[in-house]
Amino acid sequence: MTKDECKQVVLDIIADIAPDEDISNVKPDVRLRDQLQLDSMDFLDIVMELRKRHGLEVPEADYPQLASLDSCAAYLTPKFTALGK
Amino acid sequence: MSIPSPRVVITGVGLTAPNGNSLAEFRHNLLHGVAGVERMDVRYMGNLIAGVCHYDPLKYQKKKELRVGTRAGSISIYCAREALADCVIAWDAFPKDRVGIYIGTTEHGNVETENEIYAISKFNYDTKYWSHYHNPRTVANNPSGETSLHLGVTGPAYTIGAACAAGNLGLIHATQMLRLGEVDLALCGGVSESIHTFGIFAGFKSQNALAHHEDPKKASRPFDRDRNGIVISEGGCLYTLERLDDALARGAKIYAEIGGYCVNSDATDYVLPNPTRQAECVRRAVAHAGLTPRDIHIVNTHATATPMGDIQECQALGSVFQDCPDTHINNTKSFIGHCMGAAGALELAGNLPSFDDLIVHPTINIDNLDPQCALPGLVVNQPKKAARVDAILNNSFGMLGINSTLIVKRFVP
Numbered sequence: 001m002t003k004d005e006c007k008q009v010v011l012d013i014i015a016d017i018a019p020d021e022d023i024s025n026v027k028p029d030v031r032l033r034d035q036l037q038l039d040s041m042d043f044l045d046i047v048m049e050l051r052k053r054h055g056l057e058v059p060e061a062d063y064p065q066l067a068s069l070d071s072c073a074a075y076l077t078p079k080f081t082a083l084g085k
Numbered sequence: 086m087s088i089p090s091p092r093v094v095i096t097g098v099g100l101t102a103p104n105g106n107s108l109a110e111f112r113h114n115l116l117h118g119v120a121g122v123e124r125m126d127v128r129y130m131g132n133l134i135a136g137v138c139h140y141d142p143l144k145y146q147k148k149k150e151l152r153v154g155t156r157a158g159s160i161s162i163y164c165a166r167e168a169l170a171d172c173v174i175a176w177d178a179f180p181k182d183r184v185g186i187y188i189g190t191t192e193h194g195n196v197e198t199e200n201e202i203y204a205i206s207k208f209n210y211d212t213k214y215w216s217h218y219h220n221p222r223t224v225a226n227n228p229s230g231e232t233s234l235h236l237g238v239t240g241p242a243y244t245i246g247a248a249c250a251a252g253n254l255g256l257i258h259a260t261q262m263l264r265l266g267e268v269d270l271a272l273c274g275g276v277s278e279s280i281h282t283f284g285i286f287a288g289f290k291s292q293n294a295l296a297h298h299e300d301p302k303k304a305s306r307p308f309d310r311d312r313n314g315i316v317i318s319e320g321g322c323l324y325t326l327e328r329l330d331d332a333l334a335r336g337a338k339i340y341a342e343i344g345g346y347c348v349n350s351d352a353t354d355y356v357l358p359n360p361t362r363q364a365e366c367v368r369r370a371v372a373h374a375g376l377t378p379r380d381i382h383i384v385n386t387h388a389t390a391t392p393m394g395d396i397q398e399c400q401a402l403g404s405v406f407q408d409c410p411d412t413h414i415n416n417t418k419s420f421i422g423h424c425m426g427a428a429g430a431l432e433l434a435g436n437l438p439s440f441d442d443l444i445v446h447p448t449i450n451i452d453n454l455d456p457q458c459a460l461p462g463l464v465v466n467q468p469k470k471a472a473r474v475d476a477i478l479n480n481s482f483g484m485l486g487i488n489s490t491l492i493v494k495r496f497v498p
Contacts, residue, residue: 017149017152018149019148019149019152020147020148020149037149041153041217041218044217045217048214048216048217051213051214052208052214
């Protein structure tokens with residue numbers, strides 16, 4: 001999986017958990033919470049959907065790695081690769 | 086100790102029923118014989134009969150609110166917003182800490198728990214897939230809490246668990262809180278999301294109390310000889326209640342005045358009703374309103390179309406309303422099924438317009454009246470014009486033997 005593909009995975013999840021948001025222009029280097037109406041429960045949703053859809057675990061200590069699309073891609077892409085995706 | 090009892094009035098109504106999403110639409114269908122029962126698929130059980138609401142949840146809520154919240158919360162928010170619009174209050178400027186939200190529910194949390202168990206069944210019942218929304222969705226105060234979040238109400242907001250008597254309890258409790266001066270405006274009534282839990286269908290079926298009929302619209306048939314059980318429905322109805330002085334000061338439209346009420350308990354059985362206690366509840370409510378049975382012009386029955394339950398309520402009513410030629414008796418469940426926690430509030434709403442048009446909506450689906458339910462004054466299949474409608478009595482009873490009777494009166498300054 002490329003980093004761009006990884007970002008799309010995260011965007012697909014956000015589209016479902018924040019259905020009122022326009023996600024067509026999410027800036028990859030800006031914190032998600034600074035540009036979208038997302039709260040702490042929504043971030044738990046992202047973690048849950050990564051687990052459900054992709055079998056990927058994010059330990060609580062690593063939650064800050066999900067702050068922006070860029071940091072998501074940097075953190076998640078190796079995990080996807082390790083899972084053979 | 087003498088507690089002052091300011092007069093309390095109904096100034097707004099918001100509702101969703103299986104046959105209408107506003108009071109006008111609901112009333113029109115009650116007067117034109119339009120039932121709102123249909124077929125729906127129920128998890129594990131197949132295609133069953135139920136009362137389903139078709140309001141537009143996106144009229145007031147965002148998609149995210151719907152995703153995170155519950156059906157009961159959504160119904161509550163819809164009804165609350167409709168009631169606030171109907172009462173034409175200056176909401177933005179109204180002190181939100183002086184608003185109370187009192188919502189009756191038969192039960193809450195079954196739907197959400199069943200959904201989560203079903204969801205983790207797809208993951209070999211591994212609880213790490215259990216939703217972090219489970220607790221806020223299943224707490225008993227969920228419907229009122231979601232409504233307070235949506236409206237920014239910072240006053241007391243909680244649910245009242247009272248089985249199928251709960252809709253009446255919402256209004257009764259709100260009246261008490263207004264009289265005590267705890268709040269200045271109450272949003273109150275009842276809601277139900279019960280059709281989304283298979284458990285309630287399965288439970289009634291195991292009791293041999295779940296209605297079945299080839300034609301869904303004829304399935305709910307209280308007082309008919311061939312009735313065979315309850316049609317389970319969802320729905321909601323919330324009112325705005327205010328002290329009379331406050332309502333008059335702002336020139337509010339007044340639907341009716343709270344006349345009197347009674348809540349009592351059978352203390353005899355988990356599910357079987359007790360006509361002696363029911364009659365006691367009705368008599369005490371009439372006395373609480375300062376009336377006699379002859380002063381009651383419409384009695385809206387609780388009857389759910391169970392073989393014994395209908396007969397027992399008729400026994401109770403027959404003992405109270407003897408020699409009452411101007412008392413009309415009807416049943417709203419014949420149109421919409423049993424809306425559980427919403428039933429009392431919805432069924433009262435369907436009769437409120439009778440103060441204006443003097444028409445009593447009928448009990449439909451009576452092809453062969455059960456002689457044991459043939460109460461004088463029963464309005465059968467067609468609406469009836471009444472000589473006068475000055476007081477409406479609304480019965481709602483529930484499991485574990487909770488009885489509630491609420492009386493509303495024509496408002497006379």
